[in-house]
Amino acid sequence: MASVRIREAKEGDCGDILRLIRELAEFEKLSHQVKISEEGPCVVGYGIYCFIYSTWKGRTIYLEDIYVMPEYRGQGIGSKIIKKVAEVALDKGCSQFRLAVLDWNQRAMDLYKALGAQDLTEAEGWHFFCFEGEATRKLAGK
Amino acid sequence: MASVRIREAKEGDCGDILRLIRELAEFEKLSHQVKISEEGPCVVGYGIYCFIYSTWKGRTIYLEDIYVMPEYRGQGIGSKIIKKVAEVALDKGCSQFRLAVLDWNQRAMDLYKALGAQDLTEAEGWHFFCFEGEATRKLAGK
Numbered sequence: 001m002a003s004v005r006i007r008e009a010k011e012g013d014c015g016d017i018l019r020l021i022r023e024l025a026e027f028e029k030l031s032h033q034v035k036i037s038e039e040g041p042c043v044v045g046y047g048i049y050c051f052i053y054s055t056w057k058g059r060t061i062y063l064e065d066i067y068v069m070p071e072y073r074g075q076g077i078g079s080k081i082i083k084k085v086a087e088v089a090l091d092k093g094c095s096q097f098r099l100a101v102l103d104w105n106q107r108a109m110d111l112y113k114a115l116g117a118q119d120l121t122e123a124e125g126w127h128f129f130c131f132e133g134e135a136t137r138k139l140a141g142k
Numbered sequence: 143m144a145s146v147r148i149r150e151a152k153e154g155d156c157g158d159i160l161r162l163i164r165e166l167a168e169f170e171k172l173s174h175q176v177k178i179s180e181e182g183p184c185v186v187g188y189g190i191y192c193f194i195y196s197t198w199k200g201r202t203i204y205l206e207d208i209y210v211m212p213e214y215r216g217q218g219i220g221s222k223i224i225k226k227v228a229e230v231a232l233d234k235g236c237s238q239f240r241l242a243v244l245d246w247n248q249r250a251m252d253l254y255k256a257l258g259a260q261d262l263t264e265a266e267g268w269h270f271f272c273f274e275g276e277a278t279r280k281l282a283g284k
Contacts (some may be wrong), residue, residue: 116273
């Protein structure tokens with residue numbers, strides 16, 4: 001296995017990350033939903049996170065996406081990215097770390113559980129709901 | 143029905159909002175998870191939102207919680223709070239508006255669907271995963 005370094009993204013990584021986002025969309029069978037464009041070249045995976053607020057637990061980190069190129073999987077890179085996000089969470093005072101996964105992605109679900117995550121959809125019945133652009137505009141009366 | 147006004151929260155509402163958070167936790171049968179304290183008195187509902195990032199759609203609003211006191215339900219206050227959040231979403235350049243709901247809360251699920259939301263757990267299989275405090279610390283090696 002080639003040496004892999006987990007680091008914060010820089011502006012120059014944008015092209016690479018966009019390429020990976022497209023690969024992720026293909027993997028998730030949701031390519032038609034990607035609304036962004038541009039091309040680029042040697043980052044092999046990424047994690048995109050942001051900070052949210054849990055009503056009961058306070059400041060929380062949310063991992064919007066994690067992706068590793070197929071030919072680099074099975075080397076523990078995904079786990080390293082998740083550990084890095086957990087470090088950021090603690091550095092920023094977040095006790096809770098949330099993420100979402102598609103139920104047919106057994107490999108990812110098994111990994112998250114093995115790392116100590118709880119499936120809250122399974123355990124408590126949480127469902128994701130979303131208003132897309134048109135529905136949001138209709139709701140707002142615009 | 144008494145006149146109800148949907149407005150932004152002020153610092154002085156904290157006691158009231160905390161009282162409602164406790165009521166929400168009881169409603170969700172998850173009171174044991176509330177880690178905050180303090181008391182207070184006449185706000186009858188709230189919505190707590192924050193801004194997140196959707197890899198494919200960009201800036202997104204996330205409604206962490208919405209709650210209306212039982213004796214004020216059935217008056218459309220929940221819908222008004224959701225419409226207000228949709229207005230904020232558009233004002234802040236968010237096309238997507240996400241929220242989560244417990245699967246046994248049929249009334250809420252029906253409301254969100256009637257307002258135009260999609261159940262992404264049902265439609266695409268998204269599951270919520272979460273690392274709680276201890277699991278996050280273990281992950282980060284702390």
